[in-house]
Amino acid sequence: xxxxxxxxxxxxxxxxxxxxxxxxxxxxxxxxxxxxxxxxxxxxxxxxxxxxxxxxxxxxxxxxxxxxxxxxxxxxxxxxxxxxxxxxxxxxxxxxxxxxxxxxxxxxxxxxxxxxxxxxxxxxxxxxxxxxxxxxxxxxxxxxxxxxxxxxxxxxxxxxxxxxxxxxxxxxxxxxxxxxxxxxxxxxxxxxxxxxxxxxxxxxxxxxxxxxxxxxxxxxxxxxxxxxxxxxxxxxxxxxxxxxxxxxxxxxxxxxxxxxxxxxxxxxxxxxxxxxxxxxxxxxxxxxxxxxxxxxxxxxxxxxxxxxxxxxxxxxxxxxxxxxxxxxxxxxxxxxxxxxxxxxxxxxxxxxxxxxxxxxxxxxxxxxxxxxxxxxxxxxxxxxxxxxxxxxxxxxxxxxxxxxxxxxxxxxxxxxxxxxxxxxxx
Numbered sequence: 001x002x003x004x005x006x007x008x009x010x011x012x013x014x015x016x017x018x019x020x021x022x023x024x025x026x027x028x029x030x031x032x033x034x035x036x037x038x039x040x041x042x043x044x045x046x047x048x049x050x051x052x053x054x055x056x057x058x059x060x061x062x063x064x065x066x067x068x069x070x071x072x073x074x075x076x077x078x079x080x081x082x083x084x085x086x087x088x089x090x091x092x093x094x095x096x097x098x099x100x101x102x103x104x105x106x107x108x109x110x111x112x113x114x115x116x117x118x119x120x121x122x123x124x125x126x127x128x129x130x131x132x133x134x135x136x137x138x139x140x141x142x143x144x145x146x147x148x149x150x151x152x153x154x155x156x157x158x159x160x161x162x163x164x165x166x167x168x169x170x171x172x173x174x175x176x177x178x179x180x181x182x183x184x185x186x187x188x189x190x191x192x193x194x195x196x197x198x199x200x201x202x203x204x205x206x207x208x209x210x211x212x213x214x215x216x217x218x219x220x221x222x223x224x225x226x227x228x229x230x231x232x233x234x235x236x237x238x239x240x241x242x243x244x245x246x247x248x249x250x251x252x253x254x255x256x257x258x259x260x261x262x263x264x265x266x267x268x269x270x271x272x273x274x275x276x277x278x279x280x281x282x283x284x285x286x287x288x289x290x291x292x293x294x295x296x297x298x299x300x301x302x303x304x305x306x307x308x309x310x311x312x313x314x315x316x317x318x319x320x321x322x323x324x325x326x327x328x329x330x331x332x333x334x335x336x337x338x339x340x341x342x343x344x345x346x347x348x349x350x351x352x353x354x355x356x357x358x359x360x361x362x363x364x365x366x367x368x369x370x371x372x373x374x375x376x377x378x379x380x381x382x383x384x385x386x387x388x389x390x391x392x393x394x395x396x397x398x399x400x401x402x403x404x405x406x407x408x409x410x411x412x413x414x415x416x417x418x419x420x421x422x423x424x425x426x
Contacts, residue, residue: 056124060120063114069103071100093292102288120267131255137424146215148410149216152410156205157206164202171191190392194395248425266325286302342422349419364405370397
């Protein structure tokens, strides 16, 4: 007997551990985000754009560094070049000659052309990083929406199954009562029709659940038929007021910050383009060799300071700068429009959260009442007091209440997540 108790105890522990392990395999939203962010192609593309902007910045910075140029060539002439001096002709170069050079060039002053280009590239890189952050938040929102859709479809399937089982039990009760002549055949037929409809809704619910799981797996880059169980999302409402949330969105939304940096980049580009027509100062130095038997020194070191200034270029640089400044002003207007749109998004998400919060409270209060109403109605029917229609109506009412509660609860979770996205904190 004692041995049997030990076996039962060990079996219970093993089953408990298996049950705990089974529940631990439920995928969380944080895990879904980690998988989805690695698989999303739009986010990868945004990362590549950031890499491109980083390369552009490195190229812009490289323009202020010395550049080294190597050159070589071999020249063939049909005759030796020559000249006359006091009636005599003499050669000044060979008809065949080798030449090569190594030159170093260093910009000394560019009227802020290079520094402005570097600032523009820096702002462009920052804008790309913010765009990448915005893409990351959009991907997380899409994953969350697909995740919650699976939760809702799963709950709807559970409600549909409960509805079908309840009607099956009621149909059996009606059949038993009909067999003893206590209820007419119409009650049995109505119960069977209601049961058939419930089974159809259960099939539809299972199909919608399968589609929701497929869409969710697609977001995570997995096979569409991948079997996965997901965990419920804890519901935590933010404590901040609407005005504070709107201010957070104005300060943190990456789309706004990206556009601000794009505006800054355009302004620096305008300054760089205008500087092309300004004074430029360049230092060149190196060694050059030109093979020539008629020349005393065929090779020589050289250094030269070059200055240039386009006094008039047809106003090309000036108008290019104006075009970029106009683009910056246009983008400023677009940013202001986006800011107002984001403020509306925050308000809508906050109002949706408040609405769903109240819906959860209302529907939760009616769940127990709907279940108790069904119980009482079925008992009345068995006792011959109530009608079959009342039982079917009570069961429908119970199903509707559970569906409303599940929808409100999931809408509340989704509203909180959308609010976090709207303020740039997802």
